[in-house]
Amino acid sequence: MKPDVTSFFDEATNTVSYVVKDPKGSACAIIDSVLDFDHASGRTDTRSADDIIAHVREHNLDVHWLLETHVHADHLSAAPYIQQKVGGKIGIGERITVVQDTFGKVFNEGTEFQRDGSQFDALFKDGDIFDIGQLRGDTLHTPGHTPACLTYVIGDAAFVGDTLFMPDFGTARCDFPGGSSEMLYNSVQKILSLPQDTRIFVCHDYKAPGRDDYAWETTVAAEKAQNVHIGAGRSKDDFVAMRDARDAQLGMPKLIIPSLQVNMRAGHMPPADEQGNVFLKVPINRL
Ligand SMILES: [Fe+2]
Numbered sequence: 570m571k572p573d574v575t576s577f578f579d580e581a582t583n584t585v586s587y588v589v590k591d592p593k594g595s596a597c598a599i600i601d602s603v604l605d606f607d608h609a610s611g612r613t614d615t616r617s618a619d620d621i622i623a624h625v626r627e628h629n630l631d632v633h634w635l636l637e638t639h640v641h642a643d644h645l646s647a648a649p650y651i652q653q654k655v656g657g658k659i660g661i662g663e664r665i666t667v668v669q670d671t672f673g674k675v676f677n678e679g680t681e682f683q684r685d686g687s688q689f690d691a692l693f694k695d696g697d698i699f700d701i702g703q704l705r706g707d708t709l710h711t712p713g714h715t716p717a718c719l720t721y722v723i724g725d726a727a728f729v730g731d732t733l734f735m736p737d738f739g740t741a742r743c744d745f746p747g748g749s750s751e752m753l754y755n756s757v758q759k760i761l762s763l764p765q766d767t768r769i770f771v772c773h774d775y776k777a778p779g780r781d782d783y784a785w786e787t788t789v790a791a792e793k794a795q796n797v798h799i800g801a802g803r804s805k806d807d808f809v810a811m812r813d814a815r816d817a818q819l820g821m822p823k824l825i826i827p828s829l830q831v832n833m834r835a836g837h838m839p840p841a842d843e844q845g846n847v848f849l850k851v852p853i854n855r856l
Contacts, residue, residue, distance in 0.1 A: 570591075570593075570703070570704055570705075570724040570725070571592060571724055571725050571726075572589045572590060572591065572592060572701070572723050572724045572725075572726055573589070573590040573591075573592050574589055574590075574726055574768075574770065574786075575587065575588040575590070576770070576785060576786075577603075577617065578774075578783060578785070579603045579605075579617050579644065582603060582643050582773075582824065583643075583773045583774060583775050583783075584601065584603050584641075584644050584773055585601070585770070585771065585772060585773065585774065585785040586599065586600065586601050586602045586603055586617070586621060587599070587600040587601065587728060587770055588621060588624060588625070588630070589701065589704075589723050589726065589728070590628075590630060590701075591701055591702030591703050591704045592704075593703050594631075594702040594703060595628075595629055595631045595702070596630075596631050596633050596700075596701045596703075596704070597625070597630045597631065597632055597633065597701060597702075598632070598633055598635070598636055598657075598701045598706070598721075598723070599621060599625075599632060599634070599635050599636070599648075599651060599657065600636045600637075600638065600721065600728050601636070601637060601638055601641070601646075601728075601730070601772050602617070602618055602621060602646060602647040602648055602651055603617040603618065603644045603645070603646070604617070604644075604645040604646060604647035604650060604831075604836065605617050605618075605645075606644070606645050606824060606827055608823060608824060608827065611849075613645070615647065615650055617647065618647035618650050618651050621647075622651060622654050625655050626655070630655075631656075631702075632651070632652075632655045632656050632657035633657055633700070633701050633702070634657055634658055634659075634660055634691075634699065634701060634706075635648040635651055635657040635658065635659045635660070636659075636660050636661075636721055637659070637660070637832070637835075638718060638719055638720070638721065638728060638729070638730025638731070638772055639661070639662065639714065639715045639719065639730050639731065640661070640665065640668045640672075640717060640828075640829065640832045640833050641731075641772075641828055642821075642822050642824075642825040642829060642832075643773075643822040643824055643825065644824060644828060645824070645827060645828055645831045645832065645836065646832050646835070646836035647836060648835060648836040649835065649836045649837050650836070658690035658691050659689050659690045659691070659835050659836070660689060660690065660691035660692070660693055660699070661686070661689050661691075661692065661693070661717065661719070661835070662692070662693055662694070662708070662710060662717040662718065662719040663686065663692040663693060663694045663717075664712070664716045664717035665686045665689065665833070666685060666686050667716045667717060667747060668715060668716060668717050668747065668833060669682070669683075669684040669685075669686065669833050670684045671746045671747055672829050672830070672833050675746075675829075675852055675855050675856070676830055676850050676852055677850070678839075681840070688834050688835035688837060689835045693708040693719060694708070694710065695708065695710035696708065696709075701723065704723055704724055705723070706721055706722065706723045707721075707722040707723075708720070708721060708722075709721075709722060709756075709759055709760070710756075711729070711730070711732045711756035711757075711759060711760060712747075712752045712753075712756055713732065713741075713743050713749055713750065713752040713753025713754070713755070713756045713757075714730070714731045714732060714741040714742065714745070714748055714753060715731075715745055715747055715748060716747035716748075718730055718731065718732060718756070720732065720756075720759075720760055722767070725764070725766065725767055725768055726767070726768045726769075726770060727763060727767050727768065727769050727770070727789070728770050728772075729760055729769055729770070729771060729772070730771075730772045731771075731772050731773065732753060732756055732760060733760065733771060733792055733796060733799075734771050734774065734775075735771060735774060735785070736787055736791050736792055736794075736795035736796045736797065736800060737777035737779075737780060737795070737797060738775060738777040738797070739796060739798035739799070740753060740757065740796070740798040740799055740808075740812065741753070741773075742812075742815075742816050742819055743816060744813075744816035744817070744819065750808065750809045750812035750813050750816070751805065751809055754799065754805045754808050754809065755805075757799050760789065761789055761793045763789050764789065765788070765789050765790040765793070766788060766789070766790065767788060767789045768786060768787075768788060769786070769787045769788060769789060769791075769792060770785060770786055771785050771786075771787070773785075777797075798811065798812065821856055825856065826849065826850075826851055826852075827849050831849075
């Protein structure tokens with residue numbers, strides 16, 4: 570089955586969110602939503618999420634799932650906000666517990682921060698199956714960028730998160746805690762072994778050098794043949810050497826500190842104080 574896929578691009582964080590709809594009904598899933606955040610002022614905004622909610626309402630969609638491909642380090646998830654407005658269950662990979670353990674320590678969260686994934690409604694493991702109406706979703710565990718990364722294969726479409734980017738841009742960094750370029754290589758092989766005409770939808774686009782427009786949809790065949798980091802039969806050793814050298818040059822994403830604290834809580838802010846004020850922490854010399 571071919572799901573109807575509608576894309577929402579957030580230029581501030583280069584993130585693509587997707588509404589994936591059963592072509593024979595009203596059921597849908599929303600993948601990797603964005604809560605706008607202005608770091609300088611500490612202010613959130615729901616403009617991006619409201620666009621998705623308006624689309625859901627306009628087409629009378631029934632939101633079954635709010636899926637996260639991973640704990641994003643470059644934008645905040647709007648899943649709880651969207652859930653409150655239009656419903657749906659929030660799902661992520663079961664290895665989120667590893668990510669929660671790592672960053673629970675980095676942010677000194679103490680015992681009230683549960684590291685068992687209980688902030689999410691569903692924890693998927695490799696090979697789990699879920700439904701969006703008459704559509705079938707399969708989960709592939711595709712670690713490397715983070716230990717908990719999932720690819721959601723829904724009908725003929727694969728939502729690969731930050732494993733692969735467009736063929737002319739390459740792959741995601743593997744230097745966050747628990748990341749591994751070797752694991753990413755193996756995960757990408759899993760994705761490339763899907764049927765060749767599988768549509769691939771990536772989570773970010775930054776316009777590759779020489780390309781004027783943003784793009785986020787490609788195919789397994791195109792990635793396999795042309796991906797500049799890992800296509801055309803690139804060997805694991807070559808890839809790992811290239812990826813690790815590149816990652817050593819990269820600065821941290823602008824929103825990593827707020828993003829991790831919110832996204833490891835399934836998109837919820839940390840608990841408010843007695844006056845109802847919410848604060849995020851800045852760990853010094855920890856990242
Ligand atoms: Fe990411």
